[in-house]
Amino acid sequence: MTDIEIAQSVKMDKITKVAERLGLGEDDIEPYGSYKAKINLPLKAKPQTKRKLILVTSINPTPAGEGKSTVTVGLGDAFHLLHKKVVIALREPSLGPVMGMKGGATGGGYAQVVPMEDINLHFTGDMHALTAANNTLAALIDNHIQQGNELEIDQRRIVWKRTLDINDRALRKIVIGLGGPVQGVPREDGFDITVASELMAILCLAKDLHDLKERINRIVIGYTRERQPITVKDLQVGGAIAALLKEAIKPNLVQTLAHTPAIVHGGPFANIAHGCNSVLATQTALDLGDYTITEAGFGADLGAEKFLDIKVPVLQKTPDTIVIVATIKALKLNGGQPLAELATENLAALAHGFANLEHHINSMKRYGVPVVVAINRFTQDTQAEIDQLVQACQKLGIEAVDTDVWAKGGAGALDLAQTVLQTVEESKEFTPLYTPESNLTEKIDTIVTKIYGGAHVDYSKKALNQLRRFKKLGWDKLPVCMAKTQYSLSDDAKLLGAPQDFTIHVKSFVPKLGAGFIVAMTGNILTMPGLPKHPAALDIDIDDNGKISGLF
Structure with a gap:
């Protein structure tokens, strides 16, 4: 079965029931249909006292797949099976990769958050609100110039771009305002994908509505001819932009296939943005559960570093354990084995590719947090390969746990959960990578x-x-x-x-x-990706009854 077929085959609990298990009442949530809800803040529920935070990251991603979100969900379900009060905190998928190449962000197999179609497509409209708010600010900037340009904005030095949450390379560089005086002032412009926008970063780092508006007011939109910065506060539109995000700032509550509560909110990419779900999502999960399991985007060199150096100072809570997800396939690819041959056992390539995992282990250990490796099992992996990887990690003093969540859900991560439950109790002394005073x-x-x-x-x-x-x-x-x-x-x-x-x-x-x-x-990083030759959109369909197929 495909991921979407598995997701559609499982009966979900009503979102009110999921909320009740967390101690949330009717006034604490705003349902979006039967299976999604916004969480109203501040919480009326009494915060938990145990508050253990587990960060899931990975080796560098490859075409072979790593399954970081799948392991995150599976680990949460394993905690649930062990009768632990756990909440998962994930990022929202962007329509760009959903319709493009990478895929969604709801996990896979029997370790998914649902309703997966809604989450991967429009969900509760957060991405649309961010896109609208971003482009409203862009329109207000150009209108200010058209109406006399009191702030003396240099139209050659405007840095605020428009956004769209779809991969569209044709919009990377554009010219606007053509067609005569009534159409505006001509200038060069461009689009970023919504998840790379500053508003997305602000939404994910804001602690409340007041902080959201303050941060929006600090946005630099451009410069004068004397190269003095101009902010949203100078334009006097911070309140209007914040008003467009009054619902988007509220975390979204859903569930896994095993009915484990999951908060899915915010979705910056980690390669072109800071790659973490919102501070409010993680904070809410910490307040509602004894254990919070969250992830950071892409590999530990990007998402985890930004979680630890950008998000943690705002969240004011450091991880109690870092789980690094690795796959045999990806390590063999890093070790030189061709992509088409990864199903074949190759212990030499695995040994050579282990250097990538070893590097991430050492870089995460620098922060003074216990590290565990989750080996995300694929059907083609051999026991000899699994054993070799476990032994290689043991030589570094790191426990590596065979994990099979795609096929078995939470039951496939029970050993991993037991290991993590032990490591979160270990003493630690979090050490930031750099001091704020450094330039x-x-x-x-x-x-x-x-x-x-x-x-x-x-x-x-x-x-x-x-x-x-x-x-x-x-x-x-x-x-x-x-x-x-x-x-x-x-x-x-x-x-x-x-x-x-x-x-x-x-x-x-x-x-x-x-x-x-x-x-x-x-390098050659782009803030507006393009679509591949065979975008995922070619495989997606919907029948006359509204049932979606082909979505992974």
Whole structure:
């Protein structure tokens, strides 16, 4: 059976029943139909006291698949089977990869959050609200210029882009305002995918509506001809933009196939944004459950680093255990085995590819948090390969647990759950990667050398000019969000395994003062992806009764 067929075959609990199990009453939720709800904040339910946080991350993703969301869901279901009060916190899928190549973000097989069709498509409308809010701000900027430009915005230095939550390469660079004076002032513009927008980052880092509006007001939309920054506060439209997000800021409550409560909210990519679900989602999960299991996007070099260095300072709660998901297939691919031959046992390739996992283990251990490896089993994996990987991890002092959640759901992660239950009780001393007082280049150097394993950072002339400007403006001590390929520890997507002595190339910076960080653009990263030759949309259909098929 396909993922969607499995999801459609399981009877869901009414969302009110899921809420009741968490201690939420009728006034605490706003149902969106029978199986989805928004959670009203602040919570009336009494916060839990145990509050253990488990972060799930992975090795660098490959075409062979890693199944990080699947393991996250399966682990949550295993906690549920062990009668633990657990809440899963996940990101919302973007329509771009759903209709494109990567797929959704609801897990797979018998470890899924449901209703998977709704979550992967329009869900509760959060992405649409963000897109509308973003483009409303864009329209207000151009209208301000059209109506006299009191703020003296230099239309050549507007940095606020329009957004769309679909991969559309044709919109990366456009010209607007053509057609004469009544059509506006002509200028170059472009689109980012919604999940890469600053508003998405702000939504995911805001602690409440007040903080949301304050952050929106700090957004830099462009500069004057004298290169002085202009903010949303200067435009006096922060309240209007925040009003469009008054529902989107509320976390979404759903469930897994095994009826484990799941909060799915916020969806920034980790390769071009900070890659974590919302602070409010994670905080709400912590308040409602004894154990919160959450994930960060892509590999540990991207999502986990940003969770630990960008999200944790806002959340004010550090993980009690970090679970790194690895697959035999992906490690063999990192070890040089061709993609078409990954079903064949190859212990030599596995041993060589283990360097990628070893690197992520060591980089996560730097934070002082216990690390566990989850081996996400595929049907073609051999016992010899599993045994070799377990033994390799043991030599590093790390426990690796064979996990089979796609086929068995929570039952396939009971051993992993027992291991995690032990490690969350271990003593730890969380150590941030860098201090807030470090400047941008120091922070980038630290990330490149300590997390990526690189040796040097090369800055373009544009990036160096921006750094000098940021120092004058007082922005040079902000956290840094690295925009980098997810496929490699380097900024070269083809450089697999654990490369050494490489150089990261910083081409430019994007200040995101509302989010509270500076984005460093490296390599050939794009903030508006394109669709592949065979997009997933070609396989999706709906019958006369409204039943969707082909959605993974």
